[in-house]
Amino acid sequence: MKPRQKRGAFILIGLAAVGVIAALVLNALQSNINLFFSPSDVAANKAPADRTFRLGGLVETGSVERGDDVLVHFNITDNAKTVSVVYSGILPDLFRENEGVVAQGKLDANGVFQAEEVLAKHDETYMPPEVADALAQAEADADTATAVGETK
Numbered sequence: 001m002k003p004r005q006k007r008g009a010f011i012l013i014g015l016a017a018v019g020v021i022a023a024l025v026l027n028a029l030q031s032n033i034n035l036f037f038s039p040s041d042v043a044a045n046k047a048p049a050d051r052t053f054r055l056g057g058l059v060e061t062g063s064v065e066r067g068d069d070v071l072v073h074f075n076i077t078d079n080a081k082t083v084s085v086v087y088s089g090i091l092p093d094l095f096r097e098n099e100g101v102v103a104q105g106k107l108d109a110n111g112v113f114q115a116e117e118v119l120a121k122h123d124e125t126y127m128p129p130e131v132a133d134a135l136a137q138a139e140a141d142a143d144t145a146t147a148v149g150e151t152k
Helices: 001-032 039-044 129-151
Strands: 053-059 071-077 082-088 102-106 113-120
Touching: 039 053, 039 082, 039 129, 053 082, 053 129, 082 102, 102 129
Parallel strands: 082 113
Antiparallel strands: 053 071, 053 102, 071 082, 102 113
């Protein structure tokens, strides 16, 4: 093999190795991303059915039902759509009805969100940006639907 051919072979092997490493890194990043969805997104089937994601909104007033031991059923709403949630664990001290919450988990076959973790806001003025954006978007969509309904 000539020196020029050896150099070309090393370059090709190096490029192939970089490509394989890049593919592995991108695959690892993609599988570890936790996406945020609002109840309206879940109702529109935008949320993945087979992956963990974060669901955020407000705890619907009157929806909290405590079951055996630490099992809790409640609804999360963005004032447009509502998703039922089941969580088995100790809820944060700041978990309250009509307050912001973010839950991490998966949807089951019945469309109920099986939460693995529930996070509540950390003071009376804070709301996670994703939840605030989702509530604002749901309110804007409701206003648009009302305006369209009035013009007909």
